[in-house]
Amino acid sequence: MGAVVLSGGTVVGEGFHAEFGGAHGEVAALAAAGGRARGADLVVSLEPCAHHGKTPPCTEAIVAAGIARVVFGAHDGDPVARGGADALRRAGVAVEGGLLETAVRAQNALFFHRFDGRGRPFVALKLAMTLDARIADREGRSRWVSGPEAREFVQWLRAGFDAIAVGVGTVRADDPRLTVRGAVVPAKPPRRVVLDRRAELPLDAAVVRTARETPTLALVGRGARPEACAALRAAGVEVATADDAGEALAMLADQDVSTLLIEGGGGVAGRMLKEDLVDRLYLVVAPLWLGEGGVSAFAGLPGTTIEHAVRWRTVQRRPLGDDTLLVMDRR
Numbered sequence: 001m002g003a004v005v006l007s008g009g010t011v012v013g014e015g016f017h018a019e020f021g022g023a024h025g026e027v028a029a030l031a032a033a034g035g036r037a038r039g040a041d042l043v044v045s046l047e048p049c050a051h052h053g054k055t056p057p058c059t060e061a062i063v064a065a066g067i068a069r070v071v072f073g074a075h076d077g078d079p080v081a082r083g084g085a086d087a088l089r090r091a092g093v094a095v096e097g098g099l100l101e102t103a104v105r106a107q108n109a110l111f112f113h114r115f116d117g118r119g120r121p122f123v124a125l126k127l128a129m130t131l132d133a134r135i136a137d138r139e140g141r142s143r144w145v146s147g148p149e150a151r152e153f154v155q156w157l158r159a160g161f162d163a164i165a166v167g168v169g170t171v172r173a174d175d176p177r178l179t180v181r182g183a184v185v186p187a188k189p190p191r192r193v194v195l196d197r198r199a200e201l202p203l204d205a206a207v208v209r210t211a212r213e214t215p216t217l218a219l220v221g222r223g224a225r226p227e228a229c230a231a232l233r234a235a236g237v238e239v240a241t242a243d244d245a246g247e248a249l250a251m252l253a254d255q256d257v258s259t260l261l262i263e264g265g266g267g268v269a270g271r272m273l274k275e276d277l278v279d280r281l282y283l284v285v286a287p288l289w290l291g292e293g294g295v296s297a298f299a300g301l302p303g304t305t306i307e308h309a310v311r312w313r314t315v316q317r318r319p320l321g322d323d324t325l326l327v328m329d330r331r
């Protein structure tokens with residue numbers, strides 16, 4: 001969440017909530033503005049918090065800085081922290097709020113999901129696909145459907161999630177490392193998860209070879225061969241049982257995974273969509289066709305009609321080099 005301090009219409013301080021447990025955007029913006037905050041306006045994406053959490057209430061800092069008016073985009077979804085608008089009004093600060101509810105909620109969907117009470121992580125599905133919705137060519141190769149700008153974006157995206165998951169088919173085809181290697185370094189590297197019903201994860205796969213440095217969890221079905229599971233455990237992979245995607249997500253939630261980025265492949269993507277378990281799509285559309293025999297981005301989705309199909313809400317479209325990023329939320 002971000003904040004700016006405006007004095008006479010000029011920005012005199014800017015700040016954002018850089019990491020969980022750190023100063024909120026308001027406090028950072030007020031610190032940047034210093035004495036210029038007195039009598040100024042504070043414009044902030046989220047209703048300022050009114051409680052002692054990891055940091056003291058922002059409302060107190062706002063009143064102490066002498067801010068005359070607060071304008072915020074969306075009300076706080078956190079039942080514990082909300083109430084900031086009323087607290088500010090009681091302290092004599094003018095408040096206008098809830099002016100951009102939908103936009104702020106979309107921009108901070110991972111935060112707001114925590115209060116939706118679904119009991120599972122926020123699930124985002126990211127795929128690089130062609131104009132004909134293929135994610136790999138007829139030989140099963142996906143390197144590289146998208147260009148370097150899109151691949152850099154993925155590194156940035158990964159840094160914001162608690163865990164990254166792929167199906168075992170993707171490990172076999174691409175042998176991804178699923179680590180964050182971009183400019184943004186997360187305080188805690190995302191956990192790596194492989195959906196591996198039959199415990200077929202190859203022992204020489206990168207996610208297995210490096211499992212002792214960056215944790216890897218294999219989610220296997222109850223029918224998986226015990227010897228294969230034991231070999232994975234011996235290689236440093238954590239192995240847990242979940243027979244379907246719903247069970248897998250509930251288990252990840254229990255292990256403090258509140259945001260999950262699924263990076264394919266087509267089998268996992270189709271299954272998750274079919275079961276209505278995806279909250280957000282990050283689709284990188286590359287300007288090429290791969291045609292018959294190419295791997296479908298969403299395998300096994302049942303057919304429907306235009307009237308009955310669910311339309312997603314597009315929250316962002318942006319060029320990434322020659323590719324186009326589409327971000328869509330489920331309604």
Ligand SMILES: NC(=O)c1ccc[n+]([C@@H]2O[C@H](COP(=O)([O-])OP(=O)(O)OC[C@H]3O[C@@H](n4cnc5c(N)ncnc54)[C@H](OP(=O)(O)O)[C@@H]3O)[C@@H](O)[C@H]2O)c1
Binds near residue numbers: 126170174
């Ligand atoms: N362009 C891109 O963005 C991109 C990204 C990733 C992969 N790819 C390409 O996609 C292809 C791989 O896709 P794919 O469809 O063959 O494989 P996949 O989706 O990566 O993996 C499918 C496997 O995952 C298992 N699985 C699915 N849901 C599960 C669950 N809830 N729990 C446990 N296991 C589960 C499936 O087992 P069951 O069938 O028994 O359920 C199956 O063995 C490769 O060609 C790769 O290059 C492209």
